[in-house]
Amino acid sequence: xxxxxxxxxxxxxxxxxxxxxxxxxxxxxxxxxxxxxxxxxxxxxxxxxxxxxxxxxxxxxxxxxxxxxxxxxxxxxxxxxxxxxxxxxxxxxxxxxxxxxxxxxxxxxxxxxxxxxxxxxxxxxxxxxxxxxxxxxxxxxxxxxxxxxxxxxxxxxxxxxxxxxxxxxxxxxxxxxxxxxxxxxxxxxxxxxxxxxxxxxxxxxxxxxxxxxxxxxxxxxxxxxxxxxxxxxxxxxxxxxxxxxxxxxxxxxxxxxxxxxxxxxxxxxxxxxxxxxxxxxxxxxxxxxxxxxxxxxxxxxxxxxxxxxxxxxxxxxxxxxxxxxxxxxxxxxxxxxxxxxxxxxxxxxxxxxxxxxxxxxxxxxxxxxxxxxxxxxxxxxxxxxxxxxxxxxxxxxxxxxxxxxxxxxxxxxxxxxxxxxxxx
Amino acid sequence: xxxxxxxxxxxxxxxxxxxxxxxxxxxxxxxxxxxxxxxxxxxxxxxxxxxxxxxxxxxxxxxxxxxxxxxxxxxxxxxxxxxxxxxxxxxxxxxxxxxxxxxxxxxxxxxxxxxxxxxxxxxxxxxxxxxxxxxxxxxxxxxxxxxxxxxxxxxxxxxxxxxxxxxxxxxxxxxxxxxxxxxxxxxxxxxxxxxxxxxxxxxxxxxxxxxxxxxxxxxxxxxxx
Ligand SMILES: Nc1ncnc2c1ncn2[C@@H]1O[C@H](COP(=O)(O)OP(=O)(O)O)[C@@H](O)[C@H]1O
Ligand SMILES: [Mg+2]
Numbered sequence: 059x060x061x062x063x064x065x066x067x068x069x070x071x072x073x074x075x076x077x078x079x080x081x082x083x084x085x086x087x088x089x090x091x092x093x094x095x096x097x098x099x100x101x102x103x104x105x106x107x108x109x110x111x112x113x114x115x116x117x118x119x120x121x122x123x124x125x126x127x128x129x130x131x132x133x134x135x136x137x138x139x140x141x142x143x144x145x146x147x148x149x150x151x152x153x154x155x156x157x158x159x160x161x162x163x164x165x166x167x168x169x170x171x172x173x174x175x176x177x178x179x180x181x182x183x184x185x186x187x188x189x190x191x192x193x194x195x196x197x198x199x200x201x202x203x204x205x206x207x208x209x210x211x212x213x214x215x216x217x218x219x220x221x222x223x224x225x226x227x228x229x230x231x232x233x234x235x236x237x238x239x240x241x242x243x244x245x246x247x248x249x250x251x252x253x254x255x256x257x258x259x260x261x262x263x264x265x266x267x268x269x270x271x272x273x274x275x276x277x278x279x280x281x282x283x284x285x286x287x288x289x290x291x292x293x294x295x296x297x298x299x300x301x302x303x304x305x306x307x308x309x310x311x312x313x314x315x316x317x318x319x320x321x322x323x324x325x326x327x328x329x330x331x332x333x334x335x336x337x338x339x340x341x342x343x344x345x346x347x348x349x350x351x352x353x354x355x356x357x358x359x360x361x362x363x364x365x366x367x368x369x370x371x372x373x374x375x376x377x378x379x380x381x382x383x384x385x386x387x388x389x390x391x392x393x394x395x396x397x398x399x400x401x402x403x404x405x406x407x408x409x410x411x412x413x414x415x416x417x418x419x420x421x422x423x424x425x426x427x428x429x430x431x432x433x434x435x436x437x438x439x440x441x442x443x444x445x446x447x448x449x450x451x452x453x454x455x456x457x458x459x460x461x462x463x464x465x466x467x468x469x470x471x472x473x474x475x476x477x478x479x480x481x482x
Numbered sequence: 483x484x485x486x487x488x489x490x491x492x493x494x495x496x497x498x499x500x501x502x503x504x505x506x507x508x509x510x511x512x513x514x515x516x517x518x519x520x521x522x523x524x525x526x527x528x529x530x531x532x533x534x535x536x537x538x539x540x541x542x543x544x545x546x547x548x549x550x551x552x553x554x555x556x557x558x559x560x561x562x563x564x565x566x567x568x569x570x571x572x573x574x575x576x577x578x579x580x581x582x583x584x585x586x587x588x589x590x591x592x593x594x595x596x597x598x599x600x601x602x603x604x605x606x607x608x609x610x611x612x613x614x615x616x617x618x619x620x621x622x623x624x625x626x627x628x629x630x631x632x633x634x635x636x637x638x639x640x641x642x643x644x645x646x647x648x649x650x651x652x653x654x655x656x657x658x659x660x661x662x663x664x665x666x667x668x669x670x671x672x673x674x675x676x677x678x679x680x681x682x683x684x685x686x687x688x689x690x691x692x693x694x695x696x697x698x699x700x701x702x703x704x705x706x707x
Binding site for chain 2: 065068072075076078079370371373374375376377378379380381382383384474475476479
């Protein structure tokens with residue numbers, strides 16, 4: 059074994075000599091690999107950053123960490139049903155408060171929003187999801203406090219509304235404009251009332267900017283004849299951790315205090331978004347795979363060229379008594395060396411590129427404006443450091459290069475020694 | 483030491499068959515300095531390749547040092563060549579990334595000989611072939627004659643039983659070629675290593691102590707001189 063090791067060391071130094079001798083080719087091929095890995099690290103960092111940021115924006119502005127619903131609600135959520143309610147919100151709120159869990163009740167309802175020409179540019183109607191909030195409690199759960207572009211939050215007892223900035227832009231709405239809201243009360247009567255825009259909201263979550271229509275909960279309670287019931291209670295956990303673990307005691311509590319209700323985590327609440335995100339991620343991965351494939355074709359080509367140019371050398375080494383396995387190993391060391399170099403180069407470039415992306419990011423608003431591109435990110439895309447990916451890159455550069463070199467080397471070794479020696 | 487008996491070798495290229503060796507028998511004793519001569523296409527390279535265990539005959543026996551090499555597997559033959567045979571090629575075939583020293587030392591490294599001993603033996607043999615002071619040069623910085631001396635040193639450094647040289651002087655001018663043959667002969671005398679070299683050159687044949695003439699895949703004559 060020690061003797062075998064000695065020879066491995068020798069084959070290794072031989073490979074290094076060859077890599078040094080064919081410097082230009084080594085560098086070009088390693089650069090191709092480095093470029094592939096740079097793309098991987100860049101996109102991986104951005105996607106992971108976007109995912110994490112999206113998750114955070116989902117939790118902070120949209121779903122909270124978890125939500126309590128009537129058990130009938132979730133299945134019928136498409137209809138925004140106000141009839142499936144939590145009937146004892148105060149009791150639940152108190153129980154949560156006893157356990158130091160921040161919580162806020164909301165009434166979410168579907169409504170037709172009607173606007174008229176003057177003051178708006180044109181008349182129109184739109185079906186929306188509106189929400190009645192308890193502003194004091196809501197600001198404990200959602201991060202909306204300092205997100206107003208202009209105006210203020212609605213006051214309790216007033217017919218006032220805050221709307222998302224993208225929605226406002228869409229409608230041509232400004233502060234002081236009226237909105238007519240037409241909806242059905244809990245027991246099915248049609249109710250119509252006017253509210254005045256007192257604030258315009260911009261958050262890092264485009265969905266919120268696009269859809270928010272937020273009024274005082276007492277007004278909504280009164281108009282929809284809710285009689286103190288709410289459609290949901292949102293909760294926020296200060297730490298983002300293993301949500302299922304955090305949820306377990308609360309689920310037990312709700313089962314005790316109000317068995318007609320259930321607790322759903324943000325992962326369930328945001329399931330539609332998360333599914334899209336992971337599909338998107340897969341799509342992007344296949345693009346990275348393609349880029350990397352091209353790099354690998356590069357190394358395969360380099361090996362083929364190298365093996366072809368050096369076939370007489372290969373014949374000589376075999377005639378002098380190197381076994382095919384030893385010749386193979388020396389070429390695999392070469393391929394591995396190129397791959398390792400490419401991997402290290404790729405990581406250096408990746409760190410450089412991601413350093414910018416992590417600290418500054420790209421502001422897409424100048425590029426695409428107020429467009430929803432599926433992420434819960436409204437402004438700046440930032441990357442995050444995904445440390446394992448950097449190790450993986452070096453490993454991939456090395457490992458895949460070695461793997462890809464096996465086939466051409468084997469093929470070269472199928473040629474007889476005499477034929478190798480006859481080569482020009 | 484070497485018994486070649488009724489060896490035949492046929493090349494098949496498409497529809498045509500070339501009978502390169504048509505029943506060749508030859509015995510070689512230890513320490514012989516033998517030339518296989520004949521016109522181009524007479525089968526010299528084929529015969530040397532078969533004795534050198536880098537090609538296989540279609541028929542016949544090849545026994546080297548009591549080993550029936552035709553029955554061995556490729557890896558066993560590689561080890562056999564590594565231990566027993568030296569090669570000198572018409573086109574020198576040094577490894578371009580290695581210095582003269584490293585080209586010679588490589589053979590000993592493959593035999594797992596210790597660094598110290600390998601160094602001593604490599605330096606000694608390079609001195610003997612007249613390359614003292616040129617050890618660090620790459621092949622590209624050596625003349626043809628110098629490269630062939632490195633090749634001879636590479637073939638001899640492991641004290642092989644037999645050195646095979648296929649037209650070793652064909653790529654050299656006559657003065658350099660003669661010098662290379664002088665070295666081969668001197669090494670043959672000093673170490674008793676058997677040499678088999680092929681040639682189609684009358685001047686080179688004159689160096690041989692035994693001259694085997696090949697013609698059209700058959701041995702035409704076999705004379706000691
Ligand atoms: N790989 C091969 N394929 C087909 N024919 C070959 C091959 N190698 C040699 N030959 C033929 O075999 C004959 C003997 O060749 P060779 O042994 O190279 O002769 P020499 O070395 O004496 O010139 C020649 O006719 C040559 O054309
Ligand atoms: Mg020949």
